[in-house]
Amino acid sequence: MNQEDIYDLLKEVDSSITKAQRVNQITKPKVKTILEHLRSSLEYLAHDINDNFSKPNEKIFYFPFGNERLVFEESVKRNMPLLKDEFSIVYELISDLQPFSCGDDWLTIMCKLTNQAKHTKPIGILEEEVTESVLISAGGINLVEFGGNGSGIEFSGNTYNGVPFDDLAINDGVVDVIKKGLMTTDFEVKKKNQLSIDGNNYLLFPFLRKCYNNISALIPKVYEELNKASQSDDKS
Template sequence: MHNRDIQELLDHAQNEISSISEQSRDGTINKVALKNTLENLRSVLDYAAQDMQCKLKSLVKNRIPEKVYFPYGQRENHFKNSVKRNLPGLSEHMPSIYTMVQAMQPFKSCDPWLVDLCGLTNDAKHNNLNKTENRKSRIIFQGGMPLVEVGEGAQVSMTGTRVNGVLQDDVFIDPDGTTRIRPVSGQTLITENNRIHFQGKEIEVVPFLEACYKNLSKFVDDLAKELDHA
């Protein structure tokens, strides 16, 4: 079993994600650290596949491949073919674990995080470091509450706004970023925010990594329990 190695990978990934999160606040991310984190998260999947492989070998008469990868697929037929290549017999001999793995797939969960993780890792490993882009925004607080997040190039005109019955300042933001505040309550605060995405994708880096870590942590805990009873 590789559970100890899996936990070490998860612990290291958690520390790296915290570091990347800190970097992102300044609008930059170390691309090598990002590559390593993606690869470590992907390794958790493949180590888990090896744990399933070990158990299957004791249950299945047919030959199980010596080198296996975690099965995934955007569509159900892709997923089933991946299972057949890597862990044949999984659905017949360990149906509860098959259901767990299937539940992670985008056609079941309606969340593409697993396919995105594998695709981004493959790109970084075989092609080039993952390119990122910083999408700056501003958050307008009034009356102590965040009311509006404004992206670059947006035009904003806020007049007559009330928070808890209190009339707030008028705020005007031009597409070039020029900001004017007409004082009324004096309770306006505008903060700048950096949201770093994978280039060309609607995937914000830090929330994505955090979601992958959370999903994987739960999966490997559940998997360990199921393997003990399989």
């Protein structure tokens, strides 16, 4: 079976994502390779599932997916018609990954992006500067640090040894003084570059990591069921 080859692909994916996240940079060809490795992991798995059917499908088939249950069921019927009858637990494991089950379309987006990168055009990567945190200090003393863009936060009514600080309002990482105090309040806005997938509401690295984590969790569970069936056949 393809289990060890799948683990080799996933190990490479994990390493590539980790290295790219460390420097917060990645090329389009590297994203394409990561997605293809992830997709190949599922296709290798699909072939092993098919090989364990009582009557393996001789036609070209793919790992089933679909945004809607009906689309998914049609994909199962087309690619793995015996799945539900002969490996019901594997069927449920694959079904649980689908958007109509888990409420997340990561699988269908991953498959769509892989097809796009392979056949039509590179994956668009958007880079934007966002606020990582806002540090507020006064008199050389760090008072508080807000993570993210700190939207809708007010810092008011604060004093040090009875001396009032400036009152501040923080929105989308922008700090405004709404009332001057006797002690001037300083603030430092830390920025970072954020990568997202063009045309999708997904940040690039969290999306790739989610795909990796979900597929990595699926693989051993499916092979456990395939091995059980194989051992059962050996005893009979």
